[in-house]
Amino acid sequence: MECLDLAIDLLDAKLEPLTEPYAAAVRLLCTIPGMDKDSAITIISEIGTDMSQFDSSKRLYSRASLTPGNN
Template sequence: MVRSHLNFVQQSIAELDKKIDNIVTPYESAITLLCTIPGVDRTSAITIISEIGIDMSQFANSKRLCCWAGLMFNAWQ
């Protein structure tokens, strides 16, 4: 019984992964670009895009984006 439940969960996860991949297809170039940042993997990039979007015009500069995201802004950059 445990094995069948585990198989069901694994199948559900695989189906969900496919749905996510279909949803993020239009954003592949942004995902690829975000993945060039050290420490940002595909999952993190998708999360960033889902939270912020790809239109950065709403943020006047990187400091405002960092403040919105609750991150410390490095004044040396």
């Protein structure tokens, strides 16, 4: 497992500078209960920071798969 841990650490080190321009958005998303840094970065990488493309918060939640479902 040491080799895998090293690979993960190296990847994290390479990704950190790429996420720096989005640090404020990541911090804001992390204020949501249950949201961690990795989840915030994933949301930003999928949706971006320009929310004007969504007509409503419901459409944004749906796109982000954050709407509850009945299973």
